[in-house]
Amino acid sequence: EAQVTQNPRYLITVTGKKLTVTCSQNMNHEYMSWYRQDPGLGLRQIYYSMNVEVTDKGDVPEGYKVSRKEKRNFPLILESPSPNQTSLYFCASTRGGNLNYGYTFGSGTRLTVV
Amino acid sequence: AQSVTQPDIHITVSEGASLELRCNYSYGATPYLFWYVQSPGQGLQLLLKYFSGDTLVQGIKGFEAEFKRSQSSFNLRKPSVHWSDAAEYFCAVGAFTDKLIFGTGTRLQVFP
Numbered sequence: 001e002a003q004v005t006q007n008p009r010y011l012i013t014v015t016g017k018k019l020t021v022t023c024s025q026n027m028n029h030e031y032m033s034w035y036r037q038d039p040g041l042g043l044r045q046i047y048y049s050m051n052v053e054v055t056d057k058g059d060v061p062e063g064y065k066v067s068r069k070e071k072r073n074f075p076l077i078l079e080s081p082s083p084n085q086t087s088l089y090f091c092a093s094t095r096g097g098n099l100n101y102g103y104t105f106g107s108g109t110r111l112t113v114v
Numbered sequence: 115a116q117s118v119t120q121p122d123i124h125i126t127v128s129e130g131a132s133l134e135l136r137c138n139y140s141y142g143a144t145p146y147l148f149w150y151v152q153s154p155g156q157g158l159q160l161l162l163k164y165f166s167g168d169t170l171v172q173g174i175k176g177f178e179a180e181f182k183r184s185q186s187s188f189n190l191r192k193p194s195v196h197w198s199d200a201a202e203y204f205c206a207v208g209a210f211t212d213k214l215i216f217g218t219g220t221r222l223q224v225f226p
Contacts, residue, residue: 042204042218090157099146099208105157
């Protein structure tokens, strides 16, 4: 089944403790992206990647890092999480950055930073 | 500036009633337009999309949307709502290789 898989689904952590949210897709998509969803703000792009070893900032990149060493994986790294990063995170992918196909989304990761 | 506006934060309808969710956009280039649905605890699922051609597009689950260039709108409609349609709906706009810009969402509640 074609899908985007995120782990974990739920995570509670403490301020300053480094964490990684994994994202993997099995569709051989070139383009991958991370969004955060907050009430009243919709989805905002954090980082995106056009292909392996090619990443760029989205609208709200502060406090986050990403890497794209393999085509299928696009982990989101919070090196020193803070409470304002408490949010619902989505990973998404699409073919070759071509929006003709829309995005395929993962099921989300709900992160709470205390 | 590029933006998407969904003016209705929350809509409540009775089961069997018709539905229209509004979406207005501001975008410099010819836009690609999308509607996504998010059921509780789930990711976003693509309902329908518009790139060109017929301005009335059909999607999954009986939804349709109409692109009106003169009004910069892409409203989502359904003739008869089912209880399972209760969810949050997001309108999004983008260009060929650009990111998707999302609206803030409309939460739909359906009463029996």
